[in-house]
Amino acid sequence: MTTPDIPAETRDQAGPRERPVWTELDRVRDPEILRPITELGMVRAVRVDAEGRATVSILLTIAGCPAARRIEADTREAAAAAAGVTEVDVEVGVMTPAERQAFIARVRGDRGTRPLQFGPDSLTRVITVTSGKGGVGKSSLTAGLAVSLAAEGLSVGLVDADVFGFSIPGILGLSSEGTTVQPTRVGDMILPPVAHGVKVISIGMFLGEQDPRTTAVSWRGPMLHRTIEQFLRDVWFGDLDVLLLDLPPGTGDIAISVGQLLPQAEVLVVTTPQEAAADVAVRSALVARQTGQRVIGVVENMAGLVQPDGSVVDVFGTGGGALVAERLSDAEHGAVPLLGSVPLSPPFRIAGDAGTPAVLAAPDDPAAAEVVRIAAQLARGGRGLAGRSLAVTPR
Numbered sequence: 001m002t003t004p005d006i007p008a009e010t011r012d013q014a015g016p017r018e019r020p021v022w023t024e025l026d027r028v029r030d031p032e033i034l035r036p037i038t039e040l041g042m043v044r045a046v047r048v049d050a051e052g053r054a055t056v057s058i059l060l061t062i063a064g065c066p067a068a069r070r071i072e073a074d075t076r077e078a079a080a081a082a083a084g085v086t087e088v089d090v091e092v093g094v095m096t097p098a099e100r101q102a103f104i105a106r107v108r109g110d111r112g113t114r115p116l117q118f119g120p121d122s123l124t125r126v127i128t129v130t131s132g133k134g135g136v137g138k139s140s141l142t143a144g145l146a147v148s149l150a151a152e153g154l155s156v157g158l159v160d161a162d163v164f165g166f167s168i169p170g171i172l173g174l175s176s177e178g179t180t181v182q183p184t185r186v187g188d189m190i191l192p193p194v195a196h197g198v199k200v201i202s203i204g205m206f207l208g209e210q211d212p213r214t215t216a217v218s219w220r221g222p223m224l225h226r227t228i229e230q231f232l233r234d235v236w237f238g239d240l241d242v243l244l245l246d247l248p249p250g251t252g253d254i255a256i257s258v259g260q261l262l263p264q265a266e267v268l269v270v271t272t273p274q275e276a277a278a279d280v281a282v283r284s285a286l287v288a289r290q291t292g293q294r295v296i297g298v299v300e301n302m303a304g305l306v307q308p309d310g311s312v313v314d315v316f317g318t319g320g321g322a323l324v325a326e327r328l329s330d331a332e333h334g335a336v337p338l339l340g341s342v343p344l345s346p347p348f349r350i351a352g353d354a355g356t357p358a359v360l361a362a363p364d365d366p367a368a369a370e371v372v373r374i375a376a377q378l379a380r381g382g383r384g385l386a387g388r389s390l391a392v393t394p395r
């Protein structure tokens, strides 16, 4: 990091040699905020001499900002593409506290001081993913759906509120060898890391130096509530099309807090084909309903494993997904559809373990393809999905 020495100059003050560089810099996006650095006040000055040597002075929010290298490289590349530029020097400095405050105000727009995001007036669709039992693949599906929706061009956020099994950072490649990527803090604003196009925040990112593999966090209800509230208040997600929440299995405190904080949330229920899992899944959906949330569909996971010879082994039996959908459908709430049935698939698990969900790493895998199909239905469904009968044919 160098101390910038060219004088600060705004875009309006730019001369004819500098203007094309400013235009190219519009393409450089802050990797965490996903907005152009020109718009965020991160370009301090641009200077181009008569020989076409450009000096671009950029400002990072904090020293050691994890995105520094990427911003610097993208800036260099963009400036080099400007007409008339023969050489590029990028000077990297750090914002003063006043510049940082201005940056925070710009990022938050006119939303003022930390209101709860995604309240009832928000245009963001909030979908919580719940299951009765643990280990049914809820986190894997949530991550796969988030990445698929982002790949469809939607702006997607993911909150991993699974306090006991925060596996989202691992599945999305944000955690390895016991180290989890930390969110960047700018003032009191927390910027979620972006993985495969999804803005991700997880309880697992707030353990400090502790290794999540060996750290047990015991949470009391009020603390859980405050943590979820903080996620929705202090973590800056920007304008999202969809926010997915991975909830802990069961009917606990988090589900109730989410119901209070996000009463407009829609609920997706994950179950396995097994009848015992289906019973518990129904109960967790009923708790969500009691808090005013709408159940928009059921996803069955770990359905029949297709053998190399084409035969199918139903490791966990059959019919659990349809059973849950049927039990949750009634005259008052309408038909709750079974949105899909995701087969057991070793490549699906292997991709998740390696940090790139199968929807990206192995899109031809039948489980991955089914997740993409479910995501497409969610994307099409919009807010009025509940109660509509969808033309879905489970495998």
Ligand SMILES: Nc1ncnc2c1ncn2[C@@H]1O[C@H](COP(=O)(O)OP(=O)(O)OP(=O)(O)O)[C@@H](O)[C@H]1O
Residues within 6 Å of the ligand: 131, 133, 134, 135, 136, 137, 138, 139, 140, 141, 162, 164, 165, 166, 167, 248, 249, 301, 302, 303, 342, 343, 344, 345, 346, 348, 349, 350, 352, 353, 367
């Ligand atoms: N369709 C599938 N085929 C093969 N393996 C799967 C499938 N779905 C999930 N898995 C694997 O099953 C294990 C449990 O999945 P996951 O962690 O997503 O479950 P979960 O319901 O979120 O669990 P918990 O709520 O207890 O954290 C993981 O190892 C995951 O890779």
